[in-house]
Amino acid sequence: HECARVPVTALTLAGQYLLAAEGPFLRIFDKEGNRSHGSLQIFKTQAIHGLVVCEQSAAKDLVVLAYGGTFLRLIRLDPGVDEGLENPSSTLGPVTCGPDWILDVAPPFVTDGSLPEGFSTIAVTAHNGLLQIENESPVLDLQKSSIQCLSLSVRELTRSSRCILYSAHLSWLSKDRILVASGTAFGEILVWSCTTTTNCSNTRSHIHHFFTGHEGSIFGVQISPDFFLDGHDSPRRILASCSDDRTIRLWDISDLPDHHDLSGGLDALGLIQDRETGFGANVESDATKSLAVAWGHTSRVWSVRFSAAEPEEGTLPIVPQLVSFGEDATSRLWQIGHSPNVSSSGPGKMSLTLDLNETAAFHSGKNIWSMAIARQPNGKLRVITGGADSAIVSHVWPRDTIEYVSPQPSKDAHRSCAFVSQHEFVSVTNSGQVLLGDFRSGQIDWATIAQLDDLRGYSTTASIPELGLVMFAGNSGKIYTWSQKGSDPQIVAVVDRKVAGLFATLLYTSDSDGITNPRIGLTVTKMGSDLAEFYILAPKGPTLDYDSRFDLKLPPSFVVTSALPVVDNVFPLLTVVVGSREGSIAIFHTQNPPSIQDAAGVIETELVYHVHTPEAVTSLFYVPEPSDSRHLITTGRDGKMATLAFPPTQPLHPVHSLPLPFGPNVEGLFIDRKTRNVMAYGFRGKQFVLYNTNTEQEIMAVECGGSHRIWAFMPSVEGDGGTFVWNQAATLKLFSTTEVSNTVVRGGGHGREIKAVSVRGGDRRLVATGAEDTTIRLFEFSGEKTGDDAKMSGFRCVRVLRKHVTGIQQLAWSACGRFLFSCGGCEEFFVWRVGRVPLVGMGVVCEAVCPTESELPDLRIMSFDFNQKSGVSAGKEAEFIISMVYSDSTLRTYRYTSPSCSSNPSQKPFQLLGTGTYLTSCLTQCASLITPDMLVTASTDGHVAFWPTTATAATNLYTTSSPPISPIETSPQDSSPLTHTYTHRTKIHQSSIKTLSSCRLPEADDIHLVLTGGDDNAIGFSLVRAASPSAPPTVSTLLIPRAHAAAVTASALMPISTREDGEGQSYLAVTASNDQRIKVWLVSVDEKKEGMDGVQVRKLGEGATCVADVSGMDLVGLESGVRGVMVVGVGMEVWGFDGLEGLAGGWSWDGSLR
Structure with a gap:
């Protein structure tokens, strides 16, 4: 067994370790999740469902009980002498089998911080029975490594019920009494207790509460620790429950009246003879005692957990917080409050509220299956979740952030703003007032820079934070600049129309050495004009002078939304790239060094269409890598980030273009200075999002109301995150953080069932997988590792392909490894071009989509196979013969010619060569045999059929994964599709x-x-x-x-x-x-x-x-x-x-x- 990524079914923090269960394997990490300490196989095949810390010695030895299904096993972990440097030594006890499926195991009862004599605890089963679990040794001796010291014995304490449980939780009331909360498949919750003697020879059980009210099965129950409320002298206790009705409910279980005695072996749930078999019992229950009901999750809720803060010295325990997780792959933090309205509850009864504090969505697909929570020394709550995507993610609440709301007069709204440093920004109001906002103190301190009538009613801004400069313009065409060095705003240029946009970029002259001789490239666009003006400005003290200026003649109907000047050793003369509102890019080169007098030395050399069509190009970034082929990274309001190869003497062509998981308004990008990762930011619904495109990790998300507002963003140079300022509901708001929103302990993959896999030839290290979540993921595979590089071991996701709208059916790499083919439902067949791109990493472009042949494309492409023209290398023609089988028993064959390699730009990439029909059974598989002119198909009737396809192939040698094969015949490209007929079928x-x-x-x-x-x-x-x-x-x-x-x-x-x-x-x-x-x-x-x-x-x-x-x-x-x-x-x-x-x-x- 080399590596596995399966759903994480159990998590626990045990001493200095974080323990995670993946199937039958136990993964061991350090407590912070930064280092892997190896893994252990606990069971042969059974998945681990729970982990319970049984004991920790002064030497930090740990004993952990793992259970799954009916099996239990003890594990001893010894960190050894070199703590934190070496993997802990481990000893596994023998596997013990219980009589029934185990739902929960209580930690051993602790008195005065230590375990009582002997090791014993209680487990509850799926049929509401209790089991006593004991270590067969009189005392659990951690100094011994004998396996027999870790053996267990199991015996039944109570009789099982006839009704199966979906959830249960155990909580000790005393050394000899345990409280049980049981949730049934029919929406009922039973609260009962069991009292045992010293040797457990006699037990007494009583039912205390029977709750109904949920409209679905009970998937999770949790008993809170005792806490105190104002107005109540005695400690209170509540029960939280969750269900597939998507609600979370709180119940009062402070009092435990004895309603029924189960000591005679009666069935606890069988005592209620009149209850219905469906939801909503018609018997008297405690439904009226529901303290609070809350909705938050968008689908079924799997579990709830309480987290009580450690009370300060001399104070009583307060109301705990509640954390839930569910099928929607989110975890949610709830605040339990004490409502002053107690009239509805009666004298002495609690009245609580349940309010949603935070939603964390750090997993992909569906289902979070496990959680571990802990209070940190600073009082913050650490939540670690494990999902069906096999990812383990940790986040802390609350985060270290600056959040401030600055009220403003409603008649003087902010019109534009831009950052001039990490802690300052300039805002221009509706009245023309220019303000400097400083938030070093945790709130915005305002200072007036100037009052400019030119900026009344309209303004636009741009800034160079590295130099502390900001530029702003308004209706008159005057362009002002202001510096942090303390000068008044100066007019740096005047245009003949109202300024539509300012785009400023920091440049360096070719003979300069770093920041000592900077230049600023400023692109100015004008309302209703097809000319844009470009200035090269030089800082001189607190002001700016321009070295040169020239006009850019824009293409017809070209509205500029982004601009970028480029100067380096490959482009010794200035090149200006501008993006349009329609998604195109125009490139201007200078024939001569530009000057104030020479405006004719600029020519438009290239217009690139459909980069982000039909939406705006929002940002441009030039990658000056040390090679002859440079790259241009762009973002757009179509939700995509694209990368174009930018050779100095050849046309631009895309090498990467994929949608990001947020959007569609992707507004900009930058390169992280520490990691060199590409960071993109924009809007997702009503949130502003910062996203790491290389690691597919969300860095920060801010509720702001959406993209239609005045806003500005400044990345942090001190850490992760940044500062976001925006205008919302007549107020200016600010959010700033230097922390990432979550920490990935272990990377994951798909959150749904994976339906297809294909490994690229050659080194066979790049793996493509497709799943029911409609995404394709590219993984780089390496063996499991321990230590600091554990996050890079196993499967590391390097790219996510989002274009399919149905589940993926099949994937296949071409023999040359440059093309990936995928198919799914609704007749979706895509061709992806894959290659390495500087900074971006794995570049992917969907270069072709197979046209549908039916008016209502609802068929599923069940399988396909192809043959590639032999001798294909990078940059040469790539041609394939592709055969596809469909769910309606039809077969189609296409010739595909890659547009990136075709010598004829007008040629359609797909040409239908032939069609055929099997019988009435669905075709499930196909493969090329013998030569490309023979195809074998399999179907749901258990037969294989053979189809000659000689006349549909193209002349030349073709290769699959097999050795070279014989030549084949051809059909003219202008001929009608031929009809395929199978010649033989066998069962x-x-x-x-x-x-x-x-x-x-x-x-x-x-x-x-x-x-x-x-x-x-x-x-x-x-x-x-x-x-x-x-x-x-x-x-x-x-x-x-x-x-x-x-x-x-x-x-x-x-x-x-x-x-x-x-x-x-x-x-x-x-x-x-x-x-x-x-x-x-x-x-x-x-x-x-x-x-x-x-x-x-x-x-x-x-x-x-x-x-x-x-x-x-x-x-x-x-x-x-x-x-x-x-x-x-x-x-x-x-x-x-x-x-x-x-x-x-x-x-x-x-x-x-x-």
Whole structure:
């Protein structure tokens, strides 16, 4: 076992460690989540559902109880001498099996800060029964490493109920009494307690409360610690519950009246004979005692947790806070308040409120499954969540921020603003007043700079914070500048019209050494004019003088929304790039060094359309990398960030263009000085968002009301985050932080089931996965590591592709590795061009979309295969023949020519070559066999069919993953699509074929080995022989029934070697199923023998995968140089093959999965 990313099902903070459960594995991190200390496999196949800290010694040794399903196991962790430097040593006790599914385990009762004599605790089961869990040793001796010291015994304390529970929680009332809260599948909550004697020989149980009110199953219950309220002398206790009705409710359980005695072995829930089997019982219950009801989550709520602050010395415990998480992949912090209105509750009763304080959405897809919370020494609440996306994320509340609201007169609203430093900004009001705002003190301190009538009613601003300069203009055409050095505003230029926009950029002359000789490039656009003016300004004391000026003749209807001057050693003369409101980019070059008198020396050299069409280009950033090919990064209000290759003598062309997860108003970007990551900012609904595009991490989010307002943003140079100032509801507001909103302990992936996987050829380290969340993710794979670089180990997501609107069905890389093909529902078929881009990282462009052939494209493309023209290299023509099968039993074949490599710009990338119809069954798989003129398809009727496609291919040699193949015939491009008809079909499986893999025998071009897996739990090995495309092939099949215990959903074939006797080829076949088993088969093929006489199959080994609902697999390369297999489904996992070298010597290998 090499690596896994599966849902995180349990989290806990244990001493100096953060422990996380992924399937049967326990991941160990340091408490802050900055360093990995390795992992342990706790159970063979069972996922871990909970972790309980049992004891911690003075030497910081830890004993942790892990449970999942009916299994329990003790783990001892010893940090050793070099604490924090080495991985802790561990000892695992034997696995103990209980009589029923365990829902919760109470931590051992602690008296005066230490455990009582002996180790004993209580667990509650899914049928509302209690179990006593004891360590078989009299005392849990942490000085011993014997496994027997960690053995457990389990015995039943109470009788189980007939009704199954969905949730339960345990809380100690005393050493001999425990309180139980149970939530049922029918929306009922039962609160009861159990009292035991010293040796637990006798127990007494009583029902105290029976709550109804939820309109759905109870997914989470939590008993609060005792706290005190004003007006109440005795401590209070409440119960929180959550349900799939999306509500969170609070119940009063301060008093525990004994309603029913269960000591006689009665069924606790069976005592209520008249309750209905559906929601809303018709019996008397405690529904009227609901203290508060709150809505917040957009879907089902899975769990709630209380967090009580440590009371100050001499004070009583206060009302705890509540944290919830759910299916919407968010965690929410709730503040429980004491309502003064107690009349509705009656004398002595509580009246509480439940208010939402914060929503944290740091996971992708659906479902947060686990949480750990802790109070920090400074009183802040630390929340750590683990999701279905396998990510572990930590955030702290409240954050260290400056938040200030500055009231302003309603008749003098702020019109524009810009930052002049990290702590100051300039704002121009409606009356023409220029103000300087300073927020070093935590609030905005205003100072008046000037009163300018030119700025009445309208103004626009731009600034250079590095120099402390700001420029502003209004209706008259005068452009003012002001410096922090204390001068009055000076007129630096005058234009002949009302100024539409100012765009200022810091430049450096070619003979300068850094900041000592700066220049400022200022682009000025005018209302109703097709000319823009460009100035090069030089700071001189507190004022600015301009060195040169020239006009930019804009294209027709070109409204400038962004501008950027470029000067470096590749562009020794000035180049000005401007972006338009319609999404285009214009580039102006100087023929001669510009001067005040020479305005004719500027020419427009290029106009690039459709960069962000039809929305505005909001920002431009030039990447002066040390190479001949520079790059230009742009953002737009279409929600995308794009990168254009910017060679000095060639046209611009896109190398990256993808939508960001926020938007559509992406307003700007900058490069982080510490990490060199590209940071983008803009608006998502009513929030302003700062986002790291390289790590796909949200840095900050501010509720501001949306994008239609006056605002300015200044990135922080001291840390993460920045300062955002905006105008909202006649007030100026400010938010500033130097902290990132969350810390990623372990990176994740998809938050939904992964349906497709493809590993790029070559180093086989770049993996593409597609999921039901409609996204495609690119991962760089490396083996699991420990230490500070643990975040970079395993699967590291390097890019997220967001364009599909349906779940991904299949992915495939081209043989050259430059193209990725994807398909899904609604006849979606996309072609992506992938490559490395400076600063951006992995650059991706969707360069073509296959046109739909039907008026209502509701069909799903079930599978596709393609053949690539041989000899393709970077920059040369890339052409493919692509065959697709659809859910309506049709087949289509296209010729695809990459627009980036085509010599004819007007040529359409996709040309339909042929169509065909099978029967009435859905086609599920397809693959090219023999040559590109033969296609095999699989369907839901258990048959495979063979289709000759000779006349639809293009002349030349084509390659797949197999060795080179023979030439094929051609059809004219202007001919009508041909009709495909299958020549042969043969039945292999009893029902649907779920997976198909094939390999060509190296010594026989006309023979293929085909591996299939079906709904009938069987796998089939078929030899396909075809003398010519026109003749029906001969198919011989060896079927292995009951190969798995469930449907076979994924398979892979890997050639190993030629046998020593020279008689045939060896293959490794890997299959996976919904039974969560991976099996490895050794296949020997002697093509000289007839039929299946030359095929021998032997199972080498099998292993259990922690990936549920396996839907795909592919072969991957490992760092050790050996091959492995990657399995995807609900998560992803990599297995390596040991001992492949033994296979070449006559089948002597006893292989295994590791």
